[in-house]
Amino acid sequence: MLIFGGRLLQRAVNGAMALTQVSSNKCCDGYQKVFEHDSSELKCKMKFAIYLPPKAESSKCPVLYWLSGLTCTEQNFITKAGSQQAASEHGIIVVAPDTSPRGCNIEGEEESWDFGTGAGFYVNATQEPWKTNYRMYSYVTEELPRLINSNFPADPEKMSISGHSMGGHGALICALKNPGKYKSVSAFAPICNPIQCAWGQKAFSGYLGADKSTWELYDATVLAESYSGPELDILIDQGRDDQFLSSSQLLPDNLIAACSKKKIPVVFRLQQGYDHSYYFIFSFINDHIKHHAKYLNA
């Protein structure tokens, strides 16, 4: 952090993007930190977690963005997923933002666990009263990377994205909507086809309105069907005993069909006995980080 101290000061003077360290813990020879800042997209204070591997002390590292699922904050992933060991070994910075703007005092935002607070769905809302603050798509794809690249020893050319459940949906759409921006993408139990499932229909109608054509802009299956861009390499793990799989919230078959048709390389693994929890993420996070490292460290 010392190297960048000067720039920090400058930013503070400019009054933009001031970062405050909330916590720092040494982990696997690197540091798991949490920062807070004033977000210009979300118009509120936002926290994010960042893991800095030992390699970051001496050189720039690639960055993996992790998007968490419904009801999560920046804490769940860093305390439950066990990603620090692999990140340390492969020399990758892992950034885990929060899942929605907080403390905006919007009416109705606390009503449901699957809409509003903790359920940003990684879209830029167009409907009131959400459209001012609920711009998670831009936050994740633009503001956050700018922040990270300016304040940390991050290689701006090497970014990958991953996530769980709603965050899996977020990772897929960010990659599909930004060809070439991410070197690789992976997901755990993602919501593959939101316009066809209850969660997605509820969230999109609230954030985006009634016009379903606007929903398609944020649907991974639809985006895959019309994707054209550099080749992707997508790894998806899905627990077979996931209750949301059986309740048709996730719909991975639709995505697989679309990717097969469009020849988008996907390896989809149905893991016997696993559910939707962080225990499932913990079990396979090393495979995912290795998958990303192949491209980030190439």
Place this chain on the structure above:
Amino acid sequence: MDAYEVRGRLDVIEEEEAADEDAFVMVQDSPDVFCGDCGVLTVRGAAAHVSHALVTLAAGAQQMKDQLSKSRSKLSEKIIEMENFASNLEEIFITVEENFGRQEQNLEQHYNEVLQTLSQRNEARAAALDEQKNDKLERLYGQLLRCGQTLDASKELIESAQEVHRRRDKRAFLQAIMPIMKRVEQFAREEVDLKLGASLDFDVPTTDLSDVRQMMESINVLPAPSAPVMNPQIANSATETSLHVCWSLFSDDTVEFYELYWRLISDDCTMETPQEVCQLKVKETHCTVSDLLPNAQYELWVTATNTTGISPASERAVYMTVPSPPVIKARQCVSSLDAALIRWDSGNTNPVESYTLEFQEASADGESTATESIVAIPSCECLVQLQSWKRYIIHIRAVNIGGPSDRSPPLHISTTGTFFHLLEDTAHPSLSLSADGLTMFYLDEDLPISHMTFSDNTFNRCVAVLGDLVPIRGQYYWEMEVDESAEFRVGVAYEDTQRNSYLGGNNTSWCMRHILTPSRHKYEFLHNGWTPDIRITVQPLRIGVFLDYGRGILSFYNAALRQHLYTFSCQFLHYVHPCFALDNPGALTLCTGLTAPPYVAQP
């Protein structure tokens, strides 16, 4: 003043009890120069030595010392000469003693032989004479006996006649007289043989003493040489078709020439009749015999000849020619990044003792590099450890007691990737292989039953084949190209995987399987009949397989996309072999010799 006077002076001085030298020198009329010509001390200006070479005492002393040492060295030289002569004399003394000793022995032997022969003849002749004597005596005695008998008979007759004559009775006399008269007349008429039955002469047979004469003559002649001794075969003196033979003569016999004989003795059982003996006349005690068979044993012996005759033959020695060079079987060699397994044909019908493998790095500019060898290889294959990322040239030699053969034709190896071939004798009969052994076809035609020759080693249900691999626990990578519609199983299996089972269906094989259903492509990663549930959206047509014994992993990749498909984690208990199968008619091509791409080998 002369020497005597000097001596007298010296004596005086000694009597005066050792006056010091200075005092001596300062005495008047003391000698202060040395006359080189006369060799005496004298005074300068002395009349006797006016025109002689006069030198100072010091110089004179030096001169005399030089002369003395010259004479001394001459004397030492003479002493050395005498010593040498003396030792020479000693040697000659000993040699003469030896030679004479030998001659004495020789002579003694000869004369003994002669004496023996003479006494034999003597006995023989005496025996013959004895026989004759006995014979004659017998005959004479016989005659004597007969005479005696005849005499007795006659006397008897006369007596009886007289008796009759005295008889008075005229009638009885007349009756008896006629027969008696007849007998007497008859008897008188008989001729008496008065000849001697045997002659009184002795028949002296002439003794044949010619061989004795010969022996006496040969005493003064050179003996025939004694048998030479064959030397054992010198290492590395033989070639494939020739032998360098040596022998020695352990005596001082004169030899005009030698005759060397040789004969092929073969273990080759087809030759039952003994081979011909060949021979060669040679003046030296060595020679090179050519036109021989490789890797064959020959029996050799030699005789020495001089004017007297031929020596007995030496003991027979056995020599062996060097074997023919082996031939490396390139199609059956396998290699990886750090080792190679080389296989070859012996090149000889008879067995050889061992093989030697020689390898050296191939240098880019033709410079020769150091050759390393592995010796005493008992069979026709060898595993050699090499360094990665290099090119090597390998030769084999066959070795027997005659020495090593020439080098086999070379084999070039690159340690840049995994090179292997398919083990054709494990292939299911329905699987045919291309000429280069890298493509396999499961043809859509019914082969005649006669074609379906199964053996213990062939797969008999799964249309499969195994590949070969260097038997070292390292890292290996290869790729396969498949048709879109090919339903295949590819992976690795232990060498003894069940031949009547399907690849992946048992715990001795691990493979990736492609199944084509009407609606989609299905992929399985099988081991012990179990597979995880995996969907792959882009059909891999070029599959990379990575095997790492150390980490216990077997990974599959879509090599065209660099996409990782699946990894088995397994600690292989034995060496595994690549395995390939086609479940339906189709084709599969193997790509070997590839270097593992970086994304594959990284942990």
